[in-house]
Amino acid sequence: MEYIIETHDITKKYNDFTAVNSINLKVPKNSVYGVLGPNGAGKTTLISMLCTILYPTSGTATVNGYDIVKNPKDVRKSIGVVFQSRSLDDILTGREHLEMHASLYGVPSEVRKERIEEVLDLIALGEKADQYVKTYSGGMKRRLEIGRGLIHHPEVLILDEPTLGLDPQTRESIWKYVNELNKKEDITVLMTTHYMEEADKLCDEVAIMNLGNIITADSPINLKRELKADTITIRVDKADKFIQEAEKLDFIKEIFRIDSEIKLMVERGENLVAEVVNFANNNKIFVNSIELEHPNLEDVFIKYTGTTIADGG
Ligand code: ADP
Numbered sequence: 530m531e532y533i534i535e536t537h538d539i540t541k542k543y544n545d546f547t548a549v550n551s552i553n554l555k556v557p558k559n560s561v562y563g564v565l566g567p568n569g570a571g572k573t574t575l576i577s578m579l580c581t582i583l584y585p586t587s588g589t590a591t592v593n594g595y596d597i598v599k600n601p602k603d604v605r606k607s608i609g610v611v612f613q614s615r616s617l618d619d620i621l622t623g624r625e626h627l628e629m630h631a632s633l634y635g636v637p638s639e640v641r642k643e644r645i646e647e648v649l650d651l652i653a654l655g656e657k658a659d660q661y662v663k664t665y666s667g668g669m670k671r672r673l674e675i676g677r678g679l680i681h682h683p684e685v686l687i688l689d690e691p692t693l694g695l696d697p698q699t700r701e702s703i704w705k706y707v708n709e710l711n712k713k714e715d716i717t718v719l720m721t722t723h724y725m726e727e728a729d730k731l732c733d734e735v736a737i738m739n740l741g742n743i744i745t746a747d748s749p750i751n752l753k754r755e756l757k758a759d760t761i762t763i764r765v766d767k768a769d770k771f772i773q774e775a776e777k778l779d780f781i782k783e784i785f786r787i788d789s790e791i792k793l794m795v796e797r798g799e800n801l802v803a804e805v806v807n808f809a810n811n812n813k814i815f816v817n818s819i820e821l822e823h824p825n826l827e828d829v830f831i832k833y834t835g836t837t838i839a840d841g842g
Contacts, residue, residue, distance in 0.1 A: 550741035567838050758824050781794070
């Protein structure tokens with residue numbers, strides 16, 4: 530595995546307060562990598578050091594092979610950055626923003642025009658390119674900011690809370706664009722988020738962060754699988770009888786009854802749904818409905834911290 534970002538005990542202290550505590554991350558090249566955690570976890574501080582905006586108190590990191598402390602200029606050339614604070618100018622058009630950024634980053638003038646068209650296409654703003662930004666929706670503005678971060682062909686795109694403040698529908702469309710550009714541009718995306726659904730749907734790998742520490746890191750599917758806790762929810766005509774018989778099944782770890790529903794806690798539930806139905810039929814119990822639920826990243830966070838992401842820290 531080739532890693533495009535590696536941190537080595539990277540630490541940031543504000544006086545006595547440790548915002549980032551000796552973190553070791555490895556971000557695989559061409560992945561979409563998420564740092565998930567509640568507000569105040571230290572996510573922005575961590576990526577600010579990787580962007581060379583903040584200097585680590587101790588430890589270091591490499592981005593695209595360059596040391597953030599020794600070679601900050603080369604690091605900056607390797608990355609495109611989209612921070613939370615809105616940074617567009619209402620009285621410029623989308624194209625003008627991209628042109629400005631291209632010249633700022635020294636994109637050669639002979640390829641500039643073509644590159645701008647390419648990026649406009651990628652973020653689906655071609656038709657709106659010559660309108661003022663003040664006429665753009667929230668989602669379009671976000672896409673333009675992302676496009677601007679891409680204009681100089683960076684190896685890594687760093688996004689701080691890319692869908693903060695956007696409605697759920699716009700959020701999903703941003704996920705789609707990020708996924709597409711990750712594939713089309715051969716780029717690694719490193720992003721922070723406190724939306725567990727976003728980390729789950731968008732990221733190939735997720736590092737869960739709390740109180741300055743990375744508590745675990747893996748693919749969303751592995752993180753959830755580790756909980757060994759799928760839930761099969763079943764409604765049957767003879768609930769008492771079902772529970773009595775089901776207690777004999779050793780693949781069921783726990784049984785809960787909530788009103789008319791019976792919840793069976795199992796591992797690898799996808800292999801067991803048919804078995805549960807057959808078992809009911811064999812016992813002359815009629816199944817009205819059956820549903821399988823996998824745990825989510827919130828459950829993973831709770832397991833490690835005893836608190837929800839929304840409650841934080
Ligand atoms: P996140 O991005 O996960 O919300 P931050 O990295 O912004 O977290 O902040 C992590 C912690 O560091 C928070 O407790 C925050 O209050 C603190 N912090 C951030 N910046 C500063 C600063 N300049 N001075 C003192 N404390 C700070």
